[in-house]
Amino acid sequence: MKKMNKLIAFVLAGAISFASLAGCAGNGASSATASGSASGAASSRKSEASDTLTYAQGAEPRGLDPALVDDGESAKVTCNIYEGLLKYDKDSTKVEPCLAKTWDISDDGLTYTFHLQEGVKFQDGTDFNADAVVYNIDRQLPPKVTKDMSYASFVYSSVKSAEAVDENTVKITLNSPCTPLLKNLAMVFGAPVVSPKALKDNNNNVNQAPCGTGPYKFVRWDKGEDIVLIRNDNYWGDKAKCKNVVFKFIADNSARVVALNNGEADMIDGIDATVVSQIQSAGNKLYQAKGMNTNYMAYNASKAPFNDAKLRKAISQAVNVPELVTSLYQGYSEPATSVLPTFIGGYDKSITQTAYDADAAAAVLKAAGLTQVHMITYTNPRPYNTVNGQALAEAIQGYLSKVGVTCKIDSYDWTTYKSKVTEGDYDICFYGWNGDNGDPDNFMSLMSVDDPSQNVARYKNPEFNKLIAQGLSTPEGDARNAIYTQLEKIAAEDNVWLTISHAQNLCGYRPNIHDFYYHVTGDVPLAGVSKD
Template sequence: MKWKYSFLITLVLAFLLVIVACSGDGGADTSSADEESEEGSEENADGDTASDEEQVLVYARGGDSTSLDFASVSDGESSRVTKNIFESLLDYEKDSFEVVPGLAHDWEVSDDGLKYTFQLEEGVTFHDDTDFNAEAVKINFERWADPEHEYAFKDEGYAYPLYGTMFGGYKGDEGHIIEEINVVNDYEIEFVLKQPQGSFLQNMAMHYFAITSPTALEEYGPDIGENPVGTGPFQFVSWSKDDQIVLEKFEDYRKEDLPKLDQVIYEVIPENSARLIALRSGDVDLIDGVNPDDAAGIESEDGLELYVRGENNIGFLGMNVEKEPLDDKLVRQAINHAVDNQSIVDALYAGYATPAVNLTPPNYMGYNDEIEGYDYDTDRAKELLAEAGHGDGFEMDLWVMPVARPYMPDPETVAEIVQSNLSEVGITTNIVREEWAPYLEKTSQGEQELYLLGWSGSNGDPDYFFGSLLHGDSIGGENRSFYQNEEVDELIDQAATTIDQDKRAELYKEVQVLLHEDAPGVNLVHSTPLAAAKSEVKGFIPHPSTSDPLEEVYIEN
C-alpha cells in the first residue's frame, strides 16, 4: 500500500540525515547532542514526552464509492465515507436512529408542526477554513431543491433523488413540503413547511443532507463529487478509483480531542473472503461484509473481534413491472411462490438473517405482522403461470450485483439459487453481470427484468423504504421496479404528512397489504450484517445504517 511505502521511505531518509549530521566535518560538539539523546530516551521510556505513534486505520470494504457528493447518490459505499467528512444539522445516536444534536445544538417545533427553528453551533469551520453559518445551510438545501440553482449542476448530470423522496419533490412541485427557508441570523435558521411531515427531524439527521462548504461549491463546481469539503472529523486527501480513499484528521474539528485517528484509508477488496484474509494477515484493521459462515471462527480467534449490526435492511428480488410478462400480477405472484427464501437464509446467512415477508424489518414502526408470506409452493406457482397464459414457461434475464452488500453478502449464490428455483416452474433465467456503478445506473433506467438488490435504512423511518423504493414519484430513481399504484402512493403520502405516529403506523400497515397483493418483488431476507476488526481497534460501534462514525475510534498499541 502506498502509505506504507511512503512511511518507510520517510524513516530511511530520516536515518540517513542523522548519519550525515553526526559524520560532518564542521567540528560540531557531539557531547551535548548525546546527552540530549539520552535524556530524550529516558523521557520516552517514561512516556512523558514521547510522541504517539501515528494512528492509521485501514477500513476494507466491498466496493468503491460512486460519488462523494453525498446528496447525489444513495449507495452505502459512498455514505460510509461521506459520513466522516460531512455533518448534518442533526445526527443519530451511535447505535440507533434516535435523533441527537449535530451542527444544530438545539431546535424548536411550532405547535402546528409547520415551523422548525434550528440554533446552530458557533465557531465551526469547514475544512477549507470557510465559516459555517445559516447561509451555508440555506445554500445547500436550495441547491438540492432547485434544479436550476447554480450549484445544482443539472447540466452535468447531477440529481438529488433522495431529497425529492424525503421532502416530497423539488421547488415548484405541488408535493414539495419546504415552503421557505429563512436565515434569522448567522446562527439561527428557520424551515417553514407547507404541511406537517412526521419524519422531518429524522430526515434532517440523514447524512444525505449534510452541509458542504459554499466556497468549495464555487471553486470545484461539478467536480465537487471528487473534492468533498465538510465540517466533519476527517478531511479528504485523495481518491484512487476502485482502490482507496484517504482521509486525514481535521485538526480544527469542533469536538474537543476528536478525532482520535490521524488517518483513515478506505480500501476496496471486493470479495468478503479476501477481506478476511487481509484482516488476518494484518494488511487491514477493520472490514465490513463478513460472510456469516466465518462468524464463528472470528469469534473464537485471538486477536479479532466480531461486530453485529442491528436488523435494518431488506434484500430482495426486484421485478421491472413494465417488462412483459412481469406486468402481470399473476406472474409476479407465481415467482414469489417459486422462490424459496428460507433455503437462501439457511444456506448463506448462518443464523444472521430471517426470511422477509414485508419490505421493512420487523422492528420498524407499522410493521404488519398479520401478513403471511408467500409459501414456497411450486405447484401453486405453475397454476398461476398457466392462468396467466404462460403454462409453457418463458425466458428472461436476471441481473446480479457484482459486490457483496450488507443485506446480501453472496449475491452470486443467491442468483444461482433463484435461477434453480425458477427453472423448477419453467422460467429460464440468464444471469447478467455489470460493474457496480453501471449496475445502479442501468437498473435505475429500467434496462433489467429481474434483478437482485436491497436497501438499508438511513433514518429509522418506514417512509425511507416505502417512499424510496415503491412510490411512483421515485420511478427513475430508487424505484427500479417501475411500480406505481395510486392507492399505495396516496397512503404513503398520507403517512408522510401525519405527525400522529400511531396513525402513521396504521397507514403503513395498509400499504403492506396492497404491496403483498401486487407483489412488485420478492422480499427475500432481513440480515444482521457483520463486521470484524483487529482487537487493537477500540471505540468502533457499528451503526445499523452501515455508515459508521469513526471519530472516537483509535488503535491500542
C-alpha cells in the same frame, strides 16, 4: 483546498506509504537491525501505523458529494467528512443536535427554526453559518435540483423554502407537515452541509473534492485502491482519536479476511457466514448487531411480463424463501416476512408474503407461456446481502428452473449496476435497502417515488401513493403505524418485491481496535475509534 491537500499529502507521505504496505502495528514495523537510525525509523513507522485506521470495504464509493450519491459504500466515507444540522444517537436513530444546537417547531408543523452552532469552520477555512445551510437546501429544491440528486425528494419533498433569519438562525418552511423531517435532516445523504465555496469551485459537484465540517478531511482518492482522510485538527467538536483513515477497496470476501488476519486492514465489512470462524480463529473480533435493512428481488412492473401481477405472484411462489435464506446466510440473516424490519413502526407480524407453492407457480407460468426471464445483479457484497448479488441470483435461478423458467443473468460491479438499474433493461433485478433514519416512510416510499434508481420495480399505484402522502403528514403513533401496515399489505398482495431477508450487521476488527461500531444506518463513524 487544493493547496492544503498538497501540503497534507507531503506531510503524510511516509504514513500513507506505510499504511498501504503494512496497515497496522501488529505485523512488526521492520526487521531487527543494529543501526540506531534504522531502529528509529522503524519506531517512527510503528507510531504512524498505530495512528492510522485502515477500513476495508467490498466496493468503491460512487462519489463523495452527499447530494449526488445514494450508496452505502460512499456513506461510510462521507459520514466522517460531513455533518448535518442533526445526527443520530450512537445506538439508534434517535435525533440529537449537531450543527444545529436547538430547534423550534411551530404549532401547525409548517415552520422549523434551527439555532446553529457558532464558530464552526468548513475544512477549507470558510465559515459555517445560516447562509451555508440555505445554500445547501436550495441546491436540492426546484428549480436548482438535478436528476442525479436522488435523495433530494426523500429529505426535502415537503420543504417550501429555507431562509437565513440571521447569521446563526435558519427557518425552514414546509408545504405540508412532515413527521420524519427531523430524522431526514440527520441522514448521511442529502442532508449534510457542504462548503458553498467548494461547490462553487467545483461546478456544484464535490464527488472528487469533498469539503464539510466533520472530524476528518479528504486527502486523496486513488481509483480502484483507496481513499485517504486526515484528522481535522480545527474541528469544532471532540477531535478524532486517530490521525489518519484509509478506506481500502477489496471486492472479494475472502481477500478482505486475509487482509484483516494479516494486519493489512484493521476493520472489514461484508462478512458472510463462511468466514466468521476464520476471523475469530485468527484472534480477531466480530462485531454483530441486528440490521435495519431488507434484501429483496424486484420485478420490473413497467413492462411485460411483470406488468401482470399474476405472473409476479407465480415467480414468487416458485422460490422457497426460508430454505434459501438458511442455505445462503446460515443464521446471519432472517427470512423477511415484510418490507419493514421487525422493529420499525408499522411492522405487523400478521403480514405474510406469497407462500412457496412450486406446483401452482408452474401451472400459471406454463399457461402464460413464460419460459425465460432476464435478470441483472451485482457482484459485490452489500450490507443487506453479504454473499453478493451473483450468488443470490444463481440461487433464484435454480428455483425457477424447477418450474420451467430459464434465467439469463447479467452481472456488474456496483457502480455499473446502479446505471443499469436506472436504464431499466431487465425483467428482474436484485436490490436491498439499509434504512437511513428508522422511519417506515424511508422503506415504503421506495415503491412510490418516480426515481428509477430508488423505485427499481417502477411500480405505480395511485392508492399506494395516496397512503404514502397521508403517512408523511400523520403524527407518530398508532394511527400512523396503521397506514404503513396497510402499505405493507398492498405491496405483499401486489407482489411488487419478493422480500428475502433482513441481515445482521457483521464486521471483523483487530483486537487492538477500541470503540469501533457499525451504526444501524450502515454508517461507519471512526472519529471515536482508537488503536493500540
